[in-house]
Amino acid sequence: MAMLVVKEGKAFPHTVSVLVDNDPGVLARVIGLFSGRGYNIESLTVSEVDEEAHLSRITIVTSGTLQVIEQIKAQLERLIPVHRVADLTLEGPSVERELALVKVAGTGEKRLEAMRLADIFRARVLDATPESFVFELTGTSDKIGAFVSLMRRVGLVEIACTGVAAIKRGPEAL
Amino acid sequence: MSSPQKTMTGAEIVLQALVDQKVEVVFGYPGGAVLPIYDALFSRKDIRHILVRHEQGGAHAAEGYARTTGKPGVLIVTSGPGATNAVTGLADALMDSIPLICISGQVATHLIGNDAFQEADTVGITRSCTKHNWLVKSTEDLARTMHEAFYVATHGRPGPVVIDIPKDVQIASAPYQSPNRIGHRSYKPQVKGDMEKIRDAVLQAAKAEKPIIYSGGGVINSGPEASHLLRDLVRLTGFPITSTLMGLGAYPASGEHWLGMLGMHGAYEANMAMHECDFMLCVGARFDDRVTGRLDAFSPDSYKVHVDIDSSSINKNILVDKAIVGDCAHVLEDMIRIWKTHAHKTNSAALQKWRARIAQWKKRDCFAYKQKGGGAAIKPQHAIKRLYELTKDRDAYITTEVGQHQMWAAQYYRFEEPYRWMTSGGLGTMGYGLPAAIGVQVARPKGLVIDIAGEASVMMTIQELSTAVQHKLPIKLFIINNRWMGMVRQWQELMHGERYSHSYSDALPDFAKLAESFGCKGLRAEKPAELDAKIQEMIDTDGPVVLECLVEQTENCYPMIPSGAAHNEILLGPEDEDAVSPSEQGKAMV
Ligand SMILES: Cc1ncc(C[n+]2csc(CCOP(=O)(O)OP(=O)(O)O)c2C)c(N)n1
Numbered sequence A: 001m002a003m004l005v006v007k008e009g010k011a012f013p014h015t016v017s018v019l020v021d022n023d024p025g026v027l028a029r030v031i032g033l034f035s036g037r038g039y040n041i042e043s044l045t046v047s048e049v050d051e052e053a054h055l056s057r058i059t060i061v062t063s064g065t066l067q068v069i070e071q072i073k074a075q076l077e078r079l080i081p082v083h084r085v086a087d088l089t090l091e092g093p094s095v096e097r098e099l100a101l102v103k104v105a106g107t108g109e110k111r112l113e114a115m116r117l118a119d120i121f122r123a124r125v126l127d128a129t130p131e132s133f134v135f136e137l138t139g140t141s142d143k144i145g146a147f148v149s150l151m152r153r154v155g156l157v158e159i160a161c162t163g164v165a166a167i168k169r170g171p172e173a174l
Numbered sequence B: 001m002s003s004p005q006k007t008m009t010g011a012e013i014v015l016q017a018l019v020d021q022k023v024e025v026v027f028g029y030p031g032g033a034v035l036p037i038y039d040a041l042f043s044r045k046d047i048r049h050i051l052v053r054h055e056q057g058g059a060h061a062a063e064g065y066a067r068t069t070g071k072p073g074v075l076i077v078t079s080g081p082g083a084t085n086a087v088t089g090l091a092d093a094l095m096d097s098i099p100l101i102c103i104s105g106q107v108a109t110h111l112i113g114n115d116a117f118q119e120a121d122t123v124g125i126t127r128s129c130t131k132h133n134w135l136v137k138s139t140e141d142l143a144r145t146m147h148e149a150f151y152v153a154t155h156g157r158p159g160p161v162v163i164d165i166p167k168d169v170q171i172a173s174a175p176y177q178s179p180n181r182i183g184h185r186s187y188k189p190q191v192k193g194d195m196e197k198i199r200d201a202v203l204q205a206a207k208a209e210k211p212i213i214y215s216g217g218g219v220i221n222s223g224p225e226a227s228h229l230l231r232d233l234v235r236l237t238g239f240p241i242t243s244t245l246m247g248l249g250a251y252p253a254s255g256e257h258w259l260g261m262l263g264m265h266g267a268y269e270a271n272m273a274m275h276e277c278d279f280m281l282c283v284g285a286r287f288d289d290r291v292t293g294r295l296d297a298f299s300p301d302s303y304k305v306h307v308d309i310d311s312s313s314i315n316k317n318i319l320v321d322k323a324i325v326g327d328c329a330h331v332l333e334d335m336i337r338i339w340k341t342h343a344h345k346t347n348s349a350a351l352q353k354w355r356a357r358i359a360q361w362k363k364r365d366c367f368a369y370k371q372k373g374g375g376a377a378i379k380p381q382h383a384i385k386r387l388y389e390l391t392k393d394r395d396a397y398i399t400t401e402v403g404q405h406q407m408w409a410a411q412y413y414r415f416e417e418p419y420r421w422m423t424s425g426g427l428g429t430m431g432y433g434l435p436a437a438i439g440v441q442v443a444r445p446k447g448l449v450i451d452i453a454g455e456a457s458v459m460m461t462i463q464e465l466s467t468a469v470q471h472k473l474p475i476k477l478f479i480i481n482n483r484w485m486g487m488v489r490q491w492q493e494l495m496h497g498e499r500y501s502h503s504y505s506d507a508l509p510d511f512a513k514l515a516e517s518f519g520c521k522g523l524r525a526e527k528p529a530e531l532d533a534k535i536q537e538m539i540d541t542d543g544p545v546v547l548e549c550l551v552e553q554t555e556n557c558y559p560m561i562p563s564g565a566a567h568n569e570i571l572l573g574p575e576d577e578d579a580v581s582p583s584e585q586g587k588a589m590v
């Protein structure tokens, strides 16, 4: 049997951590690689993590078949400013968090309901006016998704959301 | 070498870094944003500058130089249009893994982003067609970046890099640093293969009944040692060997185990053997679509070993059984050592049967053609065959353009050594061959450097004849003039109902006269009987020559695996054309 690289078919989300030199253009390289090769990005988070060593960490949630994910890893490793790539989904277990700022507006019963739901989700109130709230919520993408969809019914105005930040459990570094 | 503390201008740093990196020749074209570098170049005797006529030509010339020497080629271009003109050459070098250092001028740092005169976002534009690129914002960083660029271009899988240098950075001064660092902060390509995997691969090889070695440009890129080791391995095992377009010459065409090139226009026996083999050792090749044909029918029964320095080439198109990441020479050396120390033996009875099967395929004589005499037109295959016969005992180097003539060159010119065959494989860039020949000739001043060209391709960079004349580079342009963009015409004939849409080479110049106007010798061969004499005259002329061969206009290039077809659905000639009607999927492929 000829063995084909399966590009279509069942695709799963993977969280990939990339340790890079904090150079100008490094993000463009990573994003360009994804768009140029037709991989998708579901979430992307970048931040400097070691000022002295001049290193940034990029967390990407992408989806694809195992073979496509392998390709993505290999392609990322090939970029010159990339130090290390890890598929946290495969190398797991890991923990993941996102942060969302959610603004809702309304008065009366709607306003009370928004407050009650926020309580259940352990969202914090960052700003309040007589007719609005800004909630802060951290959690997995699922939890944030669930919260946002509830808020729609009680006066959601807008949301700002970070992408996923993820890290391996246990004592070892990337 | 200069002392590490010495202060220099940025322009001087660029040149000192080139000299310290053992660069002897640069190709280039001046302009406002590189004037400081050109000014510094004016008084330097240790760097030879070849002025080209177009930056694309400069890039291909640098590629040609790199491919015949194994050293990086260097190109200097100005900002804006200088850099954008070089883009095709950079993309070409990326696809074919050619080490190329492109130094581009940029507008002064305080003007960047202001749409200044001749400003282009060069690092943005070239990000996806280079292995890496840098915008150097301070003269302090320049020496280090120059050396890093050489490291990146030449280590691991080679490729093109761009160093974009604003004009003020060229003018300001900073201490120069010598290239003393080995290694790189983050880029550490793996050259040694995993021994466990190599052992397994050798074990499988010894068990094979129908083995094949499929080698590629990576063997040539790895250095001359890799070609020697490849030959040793073939001698040791007696395995038949085929090669990609890029890998020709690593194993000699006269070698007893040579099957010829494989792929879309490869030898029948090579493709059939790929299809039926039970063991495949792929070294320094990448299962390109021109090689595999229809993926789900590719070599269905083989155990596949893939050796490549670039792990992203592995399991990209075809899943293999044993993936060995490493440099070809290192891995081949380990394979040979393991084979010898374990005193592995091949299954000689099975191998004998396999050779007999291959001999059957060879009997089909897939490259046969009939050249009629007298007033008949010259067959393009015949023109190249004669060129080969008349030049094979010389120190010959062949470049090509892109099209049918390129495939015929690969089929009928036989290469005995690496570094003598430069063709645009991955990108398929028409206009590559003439400037590439210039680069080769610069590196091989005594060599007989011939561009086997198509009349359409050569028009794309014909201006470089002027470069050849200026620098006294006696290149030979051997134009296979079929008055068609032959390869396009062939596809239109086979896949698009003979609707020859805009593929006729109309309003062609008189190439001989054109050559003369440039100061070259111009020749033309129209009939088979005069072909040899004209080729001989071309060879004997001490200076650049253009020989235009008028050939049969509608000859097609065979064998051919139509796109979307499998290796064993290969067409051998016009009589097979109805055998495979292109699938819709195949039609959509390039
Ligand atoms: C820059 C560029 N443009 C277009 C093509 C598409 N193309 C491939 S082969 C070919 C025809 C080449 O004609 P010619 O140089 O006369 O060679 P022939 O096939 O006739 O031998 C064309 C247009 C290409 N490969 N490169």
Ligand SMILES: [Mg+2]
Residues within 6 Å of the ligand: B403, B454, B455, B456, B480, B481, B482, B483, B484, B485, B486, B505
């Ligand atoms: Mg033609």
